[in-house]
Amino acid sequence: MNERPIIEIDRVTRKFGSFTALDEVSVQIREGEFFSLLGPSGCGKTTLLRQIAGFDDPTSGAIRIDGQAMVGVPANRRPTNMVFQNYAIFPHLTVAQNVAYGLRRLHLGKAERERRVQEALAQVDMAHLGARRSNEISGGQRQRVALARALIMRPKVLLLDEPLSALDKKLREQMQVELRHLQRQVGITFILVTHDQEEALTMSDRIAVMFGGKIIQCDSPEEIYQRPRSRVVAEFIGGMNFLDASILSESDGLIEVDVAGFGRAEVKKPADTTFNGSGLTIGARPERMTLVYGEDASFNRVVSGTVVEASYYGDMTYYSIAIDAVDRPIVVSMRNTIGRRSLAAGEKVQVGWGPESLVPLT
């Protein structure tokens, strides 16, 4: 991966009548990057993808791919290929004919064409199924055909519109790994549209979180998860406790806050963010805190609480814990390692935490 932008989205706005699907969206996507557009349905992520593919043009703004202006260029003349949400496999053609579809315009010899088709099919482990009809293959295989059909065109950018949403959970997890692997192998820029936060976190180099036609945070998966900038991002991705706090003092890079029920702490202040007023919301991930069992005294910061509810997830248990001066129970997750006792509702516990548990949110 290098730093050169392969796609530049420059203040792109798309209006459908009075509805603004994209609102001055600007983002640069680097060459060779696995980039995800993540957001709930209706946030504009698919609209943005279709703008890049050329199925739709912006109301205003510019799109450049590899330095070339793209607005007004039809989809068939853009160096992008797409994997559609329903895969859009041509039902009247075989698997191999589907994959070879786009090669007609390249006027290759028969031998070269067949070699490329075989190569593309092999890339997605479908080499033995080329002669199958498209209605004789499974959902996962259809997805592989759609991938091979797009990759054979050697696009500068591969666009994936919720490609895994039609698959069952096991297959989806397997395809996440395979897609990531394939992307590293071919080195093509992938842009993935998804509403599944886990999918975005596991596969992407960078994630743009979209809400209401805007990109509200664009960062690496770790940044997005550990240091969400705003409450909407924190709420959308993973579980998060929201705590009321007041700002005591601000210095460069740090703010000192007083968190209701927990006490004082100095937390990292995100760059180029300003907090209005003296109050703010603090986020705390369930797994960034711990329950201190009576005998363990190694935590210096603890608050007392009572277990309200325990939700068992197999590898983890999520405890809801009521704490004085916090209006809602907070959630703390504990890994069920050997020797760890399950807690029942009503038990008194100590919640251990530290400044690194806390994220200031706008």
Place this chain on the structure above:
Amino acid sequence: MKIRPLSIYAFLYLAFLYVPVLFLPIFSFNDSAIVAFPIQGLTTRWYENLWANDVMQGALWNSLRVAVACSVIATILGICGARALTRYHFPGKGGMAALIMLPLVLPEIIIAISLLVVLLQLGFNLSLISVTLGHILMAVPFSIAVLSSSFEGFDRSLEEASLDLGEGPAVTFFRVTLPIVAPGILSSLLVTFTISLDEFIVAFFLSGTEPTLPIYIWSQLRFTAKLPDVLALGSLLLLASVVLLSVAEVMRRRAAKRAGADPASGGFL
């Protein structure tokens, strides 16, 4: 097994529909010019008469030419119309759709007379071409009705995938859209062909000196002696339509299977 009232009803209904049709082949082999029971004996005389009847063969040939031209042109127009109506939004779409479908409910005789007046005013000579034009007018609504269901079930992302893979709109139409809606097109060709073949009123007004088959049959009915000939002709037409329908249905199912649809749905048989 208990006989249910609805089964009896269904049986009677089918009998009412098809028993009269079965009399056609029976009497066409009857060795008597009078169409009545009891059967007088077996003969193929009436079929031999047909074989020697040049006028009838001319009328048949006229009808086939008109029907083929009508079905092809009406289906092409139907493809354009159905695609526009199912795909695009434009001002006046509702009204336009209603006007295109209007000939379905207009009395044929009104269409026939108005066409006659207009064609004569424009200085056209009445010929098979004028009959074909009239039949196209009547067949297009049927074609659009048949094709609309095909186009409505069409997944638009297939065309987008073709564009995405570098093909322009025209090539996309021929490589993706057309093959997938082929079963609908076949149905449309069949329906419009049949409409034209047995249409009487418009053909009667517009055919001039070249009769189509229904007009020839009608003209023969005035002579009692010719009735068995007509029965023989009717039997042959019956056989031909059964064969044609079966062949078309087999082809449609094959095309539907190739296009990945459920072959049992959407046909006539």
